[in-house]
Amino acid sequence: MVTITIDGKQISVDENLSILEAAQEADVKIPTLCYLKDVNEVGACKMCVVEVEGSRHLVTSCNTKVKEGMVVNTHSERVVNSRKQVLNMLLANHDVRCFSCSKSGDCRLQDLSNEYGITKSCYPGSAAKFEAKKENPFLTYYPELCINCQRCVSTCNKVSCNGTLHNSKIGTRTLIDAPFGPDWKETDCESCGNCAAVCPTGALVAKNRKKYQVGKVKKVLTTCPHCATGCQYYLVVKDNEIVDVEPANGPSNKGLLCVKGRFGSFHFVHSPERLKYPLIKNHETGEFERATWDEALDLIAAKFTEIKKKYGSDALAGFACSRSPNEDCYMLQKMVRCAFGTNNVDNCARVCHSATVAGLAMTLGSGAMTNPISDITNDVDVIMLVGSNPEEAHPVIGMQIRQAVERGTRLIVVDPRDIGLSRQADIHLKLKPGTNVAFANGMMNVIIHEGLADEEFIRTRTEGFEELKKIVEEYTPERVAEICHIDADHLREAALMYAKAKKAPIIYCLGVTEHSTGTEGVMSMSNMAMLVGKLGRSGCGVNPLRGQNNVQGACDMGALPGDLPGYQKVTNPEVIAKFEKAWGVELNKKPGVHATDVFPAAIRKEIRGLFIFGEDPVVTDADQHHIRKALESLDFLVLSDLFMTETAQYADVILPGTSYAEKEGTFSNTERRVQRVRKAVTLEGEMRLDTDIFIDLMNRMGYPQAQLTSEEIMDEIASLTPSFAGISHRRLDKGESIQWPCPDKKHPGTPILHVGKFSRGLGWFYPAEYVPSAELPDEEYPFIMMTGRILYHYNTRAMTGKTPGLMEKEGHSFIEMNTEDAVRLGIENGEKVKVTSRRGTLITTARVGDKVSPKETWMPFHFPDGNANILTNAALDKYARIPEYKVCAVKVEKLPAEDRLAENF
Structure with missing residues (x-):
């Protein structure tokens, strides 16, 4: 001091x-x-x-x-005169047009000029004129309003770490070279808008700012509805319409947003395509007809009750929505268990991260991310990124990883593709898709042989090591190199780098989970971390990046066939007794059917009635033809959603729900942080709160459910769920940031799991052997196809597809293929091609390059003009029943000349 x-x-x-x-x-x-x-x-x-x-x-x-x-x-007088001099010089070349400037009333230069009484410069300005750059659909740069403060350049280069904003000189003037002109699509700019957010004038500005004046809007603090980063922001509301988004300094985003969060999170709320009234299908005409809520709910209750009486409770099933709040998911699973009388409830984690829930629960005792985002991206020595492309799937986390690399953190990327972070990686192990278990075993082989295993940690905190040691002994670097198509010395170097680092987290995503051996892939990640003692402490851990905004919460809330809220097992008599007493009903003691098994069960007529809340399995699930057949086989299908989706076309009744901006509740992000969702607008129409829909339906089916607010539902969750016992809307509204487990009302929450002791007691080394993917290339289908996300869209585009600028940037499907393969097949970049698997065929556009290895391809799954899930394989993981999206065999063919001509028209 x-x-x-x-x-x-x-x-x-x-x-x-x-x-x-x-x-x-x-x-x-x-x-x-x-x-x-x-x-x-x-x-x-x-x-x-x-x-x-x-x-x-x-x-x-x-x-x-x-x-x-x-x-x-x-x-002092000298200081004040100096500041006035600065303002005079800045205003000399500043186009003072405050009345037409979208930042008027929110401009730092304007505020200071008024404070110091400088409304017009005493100096003559430059005669040079500069054209504005307006072509970017989200952002505009007005050079004549730029004061060259460097805030935008520093933010782009040091915070977003994208490096697309630079200084340029024109004569005596220094200006910002902003990539918002005619070539904006060809630049590396991600349109995140973080530069515009820090601009103190109207030089760099989001186009949304033209729609309102500061002081004439209200701002509602809420949580982003896209990926599970859990970014905090304000919805800016004018006359009951959301017109903009402003970042908040949340614990996971620290004032940053990505292009989807800033620009793609509210247009869909006000879309004219929103469902506004209940619809019942007229089976004579095949058309949907508007109905009253009483007509729709009475029909659903009658049909589900009829199925229940005739075929038993287990002939019914319900899917929760992983984009909806915790309170919605809780009431959906309660409806299925108490009114339907079955445990046939699941959520979309079944097709993305159920392998995480199952795998980490078995080895560590808790199926969740072990460390906070800031902890694994701030003060760490090495980051090992496996099967994860956070720059596109979790962009704000991607920015924080880029920051870490800029500060000197070493980066290991383990991915079959050249992702953006590969360019910054110290090592990129470009392994063959589906070989994660072999890679992990090879890493452990090197670590053990080099004497780098943490023997004290293994002895005191784990079990099963000797069996694992015998298995990995066979996975020499040379054998693993052959299996994974990587360099043995690079594998050795990666193993040494990870093992020797004091702080080194493993961060993984769907590239690990979406395999027929996905659960074993997850357990192999925890094996590596336990081997070197990197669990239960800061800057380490096993950290899955959850896909959707509340896929963690949907699982936490018991939207799983074998788990009640808080992962309390339906096979545990004490758990069942507790919930029966609280809910006042006898519960089904038999674990339910996984979502991916519901569809074949429907074809077999074992499941006849299905309630789908906010999911679109025709688009999202593997083997689309199989899903369509299953939906056609149902006796009765109900869908509650915001839009008329492809799945909705098969429904008997469609119910209009409400978006995140129209309700109260909470989301649980990827780091187990429970955060508030707040109502911002009320829209015209007869849409109802989803919790009210479930409550009404429960009562009509004979289960007496009291009317509850979202806050009251969270209180009920806390009363029954030990890990949520201390969480309430009241605490969150006071500004507390809580990560479960939070066992009581005074507990601050748990940032890092497994400190001192694993949730299951001793950590278990799972003895995983490498097993090849269920479907491998052959002479007829010679290519491996992988799937994934791109930066500008989110899943089925139900939300992002309603934002014109995002569609302008990326609006159509494509397939990445290697240059070597394209030359052999005579396919040029940008050419239409036919892609076929054993399950279907589609036409898409070839993107030729070196992102993928020879004989490998990659497709995004967002676009209806080339839905990758027509092709994907529904082979399921034996533990989590998760489909193998990341590996299926396809052939790619050049279209005949006449077909290419037809495609052009």
Whole structure:
């Protein structure tokens, strides 16, 4: 600590603070324009200058450290005159058009000019004129409003770490080279808008700002509905319409947003395509007809009750929506268990991360991410990224990983494709799809042989090591190199880098889980971490990035066939007794049917009635023809959704639900953080809260469910779920940020799992042997096809597809193939091709390059003009019943000339 004097006030402050930070602690106001803490501290604008006793020159307070005995004057005549001089110079070349500027009323330059009485510069400005860059659908750059503060450049390069904003010189003027012009699609700009968010003037601005004036809108703090990063932001509402999004400084996003969160999270709410009234299918005409809520719910209750009486409770099933709040998922599973009388309830984790839930629960005792996002991207030595492309699937986490690499963190990428982070990786193991278990066993072989295993951790905190050791002994680097198509020395180097690092998290995603051996792939990740003792401590752990915004929460809430809320087993008599007492009903004791097994069961007529809440399995599930056949086989199908989806076409009754912006509740993000969702708008139509729909249907089917608000539902969840016992809307609304488990109302939550002891007691080394994928290439189908996400869309595009700019950037399907294969087949980049598997055929566009290896291809699953799930294989993992999306065999063919001509028209 040092003692300094600011404006006659003596204070003691940390010696590492700047004068500006010290002044802020003392509630002394120093104006700034260019300053952004830890991002832009260059002192370029000179607005923050102060007078320091003994110094000939004024000093910039933002980057001058305090010293013992320093005497500072922040508002002397000399200081004020200097600031006025700065404003005069800035305004000389500034197009003062405040009435037409979208940042009017929210412009830092305007505020300071008014404060210091400088409304017009005393200097003549430059005669040069510069054209605005307006072609980007989301962002505009007005050079004549730029004050060259460098905030945007520093944010792009140091925070988003995308590196697409630069300085450029035109004569004596320094301007920002913003990639928003005619070639915006060809640049590396991700349109995240983080640059515009920090611009202190109207130079870099989001086009949404043109729709409203600050002060004439309300802002509602809520949670992003896209991926499971759990970004916090404000919905900006004008006249009951969401017009914009502003980032909040949430624990997982720290003021950052991606293009989907900032620009693709509200157009769908107000889409004219929204379902607004209940619909009942007229089976004579095949058309849907508008119905009243009483007609729709009475019909559903009657039909489901009839099926239940005739075929038994287990002839019914329900799917929860992993994009909906925890409270919705809880009431859906309660409806299925209490009113339907079955445990046939599941959610879309079954087709993405159920392998995580099953695998980590078996080996560690808890099927969830072990460490917080900030913990595994901030102060770490090595990051091992396996089967995950966070720059596109979890972009704000991707930004934080890029920040870590910029700070010196070493990066190991294990992925069959060249992803963006591959360029920054120290090692990229471009392994053959479906060989994750072999890779992990090879890593452990090297670690053991090099004497780098944590023997004390293994001895005191684990079991099963000797059996695993025998297995991995066979996975020499040379054998693994042959299986995985990688370099044996690169594998050795990766193993040493990971094992020797003090802090090294494993981060993985669907590239590990979506395989017929996905659960064993997950358990192999925990095997590696246990082997080197990197669990239960900061900067380490096994960290799955969950796909959808609340897929973690849907599982937490018991939307699983074998688990009640909080992963309490339906086979545990004590658990069943507790829930029977609380719910006042006798529960089914038999584990239910997994979602992926519901469809073959429907074809066999074992399941006859299905309630689907907010999911579109025709588009999202593997082997689309199989799903369509299953839906056609049902006696009665009900869908509750926002839009008329492809699955909805098969429904007997469609119910219009509400979006995240129209309800209260909570989401649980990928790091187990429970965060609030808040109502921002009320829309025209007869849409109802989904919880009210479930409650009404329960009562009509004979189960007496009291009417509950979202807050009251969370209280019920807490009363029955030990890991949520201390969580409530009231605590969250006070600003607390809580990660489960939170066992009581005074508990702060648990950032890091398995500290000192695993949830299951001892961690279990699962003895996993490599088993090839269920379907491998052959002479007829010579290519491996993988699937995945792209930055600009989210799953079925039900939300992002309603944002024109996102569709303009990426609006059609494509298949990535290697240059070598394309040359052999005579296929050129951008050419239409036919792709065929054993399950179907589609036409799409070839993107030729070296992202994928020879004999391998990759497709996004977002687009209806080439739905990859027509082709994918429904082979299921034996534990989690998860489909093998990441590996199926296909052939790619050049279209005949006449077909190419027809495609062009």
